[in-house]
Amino acid sequence: MNAKRNDDFQTVWERRKQNWQQQAEKTLPDDATLLRLAETARQQSQQQTAVVVPLTRPRKRWIPYAAAACIAAGLTVVELAHQSQPDNELPVAEEITVEGQTIHFLCNNGCSVQDILLSANEVIK
């Protein structure tokens, strides 16, 4: 049996809590690289058409609000789809296809209806 002689759990737990910044800094790129990534992100943001909006839970009833935001901005909702993942591997994903733009609604923590609408408005700006 390959028994490892690692630190006890509490020690590792505390190290993770205390030292994550130090760990990250070991591989953190310099500021110039980060700013280059930020600039590229801004450029890509304008080019991308597929946008992902994370949600706390898949709520089908929220979709019309996002769709309404798209319509209000002059886009036509051409398809309203509802997808389930096979074998219950993942939460349900809700999807709206808006004239070539796809907004995926996925399961996640911490987002509210307000977040969705803000995100939808961001998408269609």
Place this chain on the structure above:
Amino acid sequence: MEPSKSYEANKNNAEASQAEFNALVLRHKTMLWHICSDYSLGRAWNIEDCMQEVLISLWRSFGAFEGRSSEKTWVWRVATNTMLMLRRKDVRSPQTESIETASVGEKGDEPSDESYQQLQQLIDTLPEESGTIIRAFLDGFSYKEIADMTDSSVGAVAMRIARTKQKLKQMYERENNTL
């Protein structure tokens, strides 16, 4: 002329916005990099590519940030949501590289702390919501901040963290045969 004034105003706004965004990225650079590295561990992902995706999400929602939560909480949440979304996509797509051969970053290939990485990998096996809460706690957020992020009560968050920590402890000890 009015149009050129308007153009100049927009241009100045855009430049100010870019400067503010750059400042935000640099203020939270360690946390952002940490989140990207954390979720990339054991996957054939390039951390810079992940960072790029996170920055795209941040830039998209940058103008919508209203200060209802702290800036740090908001940045953490956007970055985490982006990485979770990448992970879901990754689950749907066939793996192109095994965990054993997966890169954890250009400069991060060497396991600098085996136990630390072992814990990280165990956290990665948790259900998504538990994993997110435990990561938030370990990244230094208070119960109150996590409760706000997840629309839960402080008591529920505290209980969730205690239970998840206990579960991780059992998993860790089982792997290390120290029970």
